[in-house]
Amino acid sequence: MAPNTGGDDDKYKPQDAVSTALTMGALFGSGGLFLAAVKTSLEKKHVGPWAVFTKHGNIAATFAAVGTVYEFSRVASANLREKNDHYNNAIAGALGGAVLGLRAGRIPAILGYGALMSVTSAVFEYTGGRIQGTGRDPNVDEYERKEMLRKRYRRPVEETIAEIGEGRSIRLPGYEERRRKRLKEAYGFEVKPVCADPDRA
Template sequence: MVSPQSEERTYHPQDAIAATIKSTALTGGVGLFASAVQNTLAKQNVGPLGIFVRSGGTIAIFAAMGGTYSFARIASANLREKEDPWNAALGGFFSGSILGLRARTFPAVFGYGSALAVTLAAFEYTGGTLWGHDKDRNVDKYEKLEKLRTTYRRPAEETISEIGEGRGIYGPGYADRRRERIKEAYGIDVPATPPPAS
């Protein structure tokens, strides 16, 4: 019998066109915001249409970079039938190359593409965080959470013996022990609290 950890995960193809349209719209919106900021900070009065006329290239660059990254990453994953950092590197290279096209030199196209490819591949490799992630893609998340939940479960008696009672942690018979301690320390008889009527 093959264990679930040793067998390969099945790749499910994704819709590259729908994801490209969605990410183009999203990054185009970010580009529109950046263009509006550029228009606001302009020294001469260019009017509200300056967002599209004067700094409209910013919108186009942002939208093209987002759409290209999304399409290249998903198309690569669909063709290779694998979900790994190489897809992000390929998408990052094409996306960064678009940013380098503004400089109109081959070194800028290759440099921006390579820099973004390395950055996005490293980001994908570390599990989507810059602090690293030791996520094993072959382990089921439910099983992992169950293991964590049962690993740290300790008997209540052990916890109470280590840290003592109080602060919301009370063992069985706590009220009786508390009454006895108060009687010994202060000589006061504390009446037993009746159980709440419900």
């Protein structure tokens, strides 16, 4: 999502911070539970099925706490500021990273994780909030966009054949005649075309 400057044309609509935080906490908690299950399955000694919760349950709890705090602080910050921009992600990243640093139990770790997550999430949101780059223009028709890309990168077939040659399923009209001529010049005998299709024989 591109940063919203919150101008007069774009009236900010408040969001429900609690429900979005609980949803994100459940999502992150599920991911943490999956990682805990993977870690339990890689144990060298035999552990019971409840070791996911008893031995490695802190992973799922940490993930759920980070997701909940991050999303709640992001939405609450946007509601208070009435703007939906990258500063909300910076605030949320600082608090979410601090929760992640609580596992270490030291102030430098809390501040370091908070600063790292704050900068990362703010820069990610500022640059468009998408891994695959900026979003496509909704005013451009998808068919026309793809046709433009095809024309931009299309090469003439003559240029392709000049580089790689005919054969290997690349056949222009008159290919069989040219092939027979090359074989006659190279080996001195003429190849008579035979159709292997019994319906056309």
